[in-house]
Amino acid sequence: MALMQIAVVDDDLHQLELLSRTVETMxxxxxxxxxxxxLLQAMRRSTFDLLLVDWELPDxxxxxxxxxxxxEGAAMPIVMVTHRDGERDVVQGLTKGADDYVVKPVRGAELKxxxxxLLRRAYPEQATLQRHGPYEWNASTRAWSRDGEPIELKPREFDLCVCLFRQIGRVLSRNYLMQAVWGRDDEVPTxxxxxxxxxIRLKLGLRPEHxxxxxxxxxxxxxxxxxxAQERQDTQAPSREAAE
Known part of the structure; x- marks a missing residue:
C-alpha cells in the first residue's frame, strides 16, 4: 500500500502518542x-488520506x-475514538459521517x-495497467503513453503523474504531493x-482537448x-467576439 498521510486528533498527549505510533508502525x-x-485549519492547506478523531476535545x-x-465535501475515511460505547453514541457517530468507531482503551492490533x-476500501490497489481516456500507463514497466504514443517521463515525473491520476478531482496539497513523490526529504526545494x-502538463498535454x-x-x-465532453467543447469554442 502507498504511503498515507493520516491526521490524529486527541487532547490526551499519551493517547495521541499511542495512536500516532500505531499509524507510523504501519x-x-x-x-x-x-x-x-x-485540524480544520491544517486541512485548508494540507491533504490527509484518513482522520483519527477523538470524540471529546477541548474546543x-x-x-x-x-x-x-x-x-464541506471531505470524503476521506474518518475513525472516531472515544470512551463512549453505548449504542446511541455509536449510532450518532456513524450517522453523522464517521466510517468507523474505536472504543478506548485502544488495542493496537485491532486499530491497525x-x-x-478502511484504507483498502477507500484506496484500492490499482491494476498494473491503467487507462484514463487517451492515457495509459504500466506500473511494472513504468511506461506512459497517450493515444498509443509513448511519452518519456523521468522517474519523479512518472510518480507524480500516477499520484494525480489516481486521485482525479481531488485537491492535493503541496505537502501531500511532495511526500508522496519525494518522501520525507526536507532538503528538496518546494x-x-x-x-x-x-x-508533465507539457509532456502529457493535459489540456481540455485531451x-x-x-x-x-x-x-x-x-x-x-x-x-x-460539453465542458471540453465550451473550453475550446472560440468566443463570439473572436468569431466576428
Whole structure:
C-alpha cells in the first residue's frame, strides 16, 4: 500500500502518542493535533488520506468535526475514538459521517486492522495497467503513453503523474504531493514540485482537448480534473467576439 498521510486528533498527549505510533508502525505518516480547530485549519492547506478523531476535545467535539468536514465535501475515511460505547453514541457517530468507531482503551492490533480495512476500501490497489481516456500507463514497466504514443517521463515525473491520476478531482496539497513523490526529504526545494508539474502538463498535454485539466489551487496545491465532453467543447469554442 502507498504511503498515507493520516491526521490524529486527541487532547490526551499519551493517547495521541499511542495512536500516532500505531499509524507510523504501519508505515504511514502521522500528523498530530490536540484540538479540532487546529485540524480544520491544517486541512485548508494540507491533504490527509484518513482522520483519527477523538470524540471529546477541548474546543469542538469529534462529531462537530465530522459534520463540518462532510458538509464541506471531505470524503476521506474518518475513525472516531472515544470512551463512549453505548449504542446511541455509536449510532450518532456513524450517522453523522464517521466510517468507523474505536472504543478506548485502544488495542493496537485491532486499530491497525480497522485502519487497514478502511484504507483498502477507500484506496484500492490499482491494476498494473491503467487507462484514463487517451492515457495509459504500466506500473511494472513504468511506461506512459497517450493515444498509443509513448511519452518519456523521468522517474519523479512518472510518480507524480500516477499520484494525480489516481486521485482525479481531488485537491492535493503541496505537502501531500511532495511526500508522496519525494518522501520525507526536507532538503528538496518546494519549487521542484512546480517544475515537475509544468513538465508533465507539457509532456502529457493535459489540456481540455485531451479531456483533462491540471490546475493550481491558490494557497493549497494542485488538482487534476477530467472534463465532461460539453465542458471540453465550451473550453475550446472560440468566443463570439473572436468569431466576428
Amino acid at each position: 508505515g504511514h505518516v502521522s500528523h498530530r493535533f490536540t484540538d479540532g480547530q487546529g 469542538l467535539s469529534g462529531v462537530d468535526i465530522v459534520q463540518t468536514l462532510r458538509a 486492522a480497522r485502519l487497514l480495512a 519549487r521542484t514540485l512546480d517544475t515537475h508539474i509544468s513538465a 479531456g483533462y485539466r491540471l490546475s493550481a489551487v491558490y494557497g493549497h496545491g494542485y488538482r487534476l480534473e477530467a472534463l465532461e
